[in-house]
Amino acid sequence: MTQTIGYAALQQGAPLTPFNFERRELRATDVQIDILYCGVCHSDIHQTRNEWGGALFPIVPGHEIVGKVSKIGEAVTEFKIGDNVGVGCLVDSCRTCSDCEDHLEQFCNKASFTYNSPEKVTGANNYGGYSKQIVVNHDFVLHISDKLNLAETAPLLCAGITTYSPLKHWNIGKGDKVGIVGLGGLGHMGLKFAHAFGAYVVLFTTTPAKAEDAKRLGADEVVISTNAEEMQAHLGSFDFILNTVAAPHNLDDYTLLLKRDGTLCLVGVPDHPHASPTVSHLIFKRRSIVGSLIGGLKETQEMLDFCAEHGISSDIEIIPIQEINQAYQRVLKSDVKYRFVIDLASLEQ
16 A cells, blocks of 8 residues: 545545545556646535535545656556546446446446545545545546646546537537536636537626636627526527536526527536426427536547647646635635646645
8 A cells, every 4th residue: 555645524514634545556457646736626515515415534535637657557558657647537437337338437337436436446435636646547547648738637637528528419519509607617618618619609607797708718609697688689599508507596597598409408516406497498399408427538538639639728726735625615606717726746845
């Protein structure tokens, strides 16, 4: 076992504090990574507060991990020491179910998540990326191009793939009218990808002050969702709306904006359910409300390569690990543009 250090919530709702723990010994198919940066996802806050239930304490959060390979197992051939790599939300799966065979490991019933999830072989609790090192099976490690800034790449491992995957799955492209609900860690990446795919992109926000930034990020138009007149002007006109908001709200406001056969896709997970949608709004125009969960390993690598080719990364604010609790409070106030990223070199201070 390898001794390391991170930051953990020792019990529900507790502030994160320094935590010494062990990583497993390197197996033949493992890669050991020295973590350089880790993004701060809103789901980290949900998990440490046990707002979704089932939390396993202590929790070392973090599933937007970038770093350098420091050791490789004897059976690993596709990585070498010194490579820039990433680890997202998954660290293992069964490999044999239909989801795994379709490269959709995120839907595997036996998937092992990066933290707050049992390790597949031993059943021990996985610890995430708010730490100095991690050991991961090579199939769940991702290549990061030298073209990408490592700190700005970290949030792509969750916020990036969470928005890229549904836009790709529903074949968004030139000629489509796409809405993005919410301008935060997810929403700003949704704007960048939808714009890069060639769609006409509309941001929905409750905050007029975000309009200028939204257009910088790729929005062709900004609609204030609390303005009934502005919403009315878009009735029945959208092919696809990506809803990134992680708080309960009325979905009817957006289903009415869809064309016949239009789709509202939810990627934000609230701590309480949304109100039930009005069924007639769906039936009479054959509209759909769907959900999407990150992406498989193949698609996540595709997304990283797309970002390298097109110069896409996250807008970030870098913090030392010692400021993580203040960062959580700022996330809850939407006081970040648009993702916090922890510089893990601060653990040595």
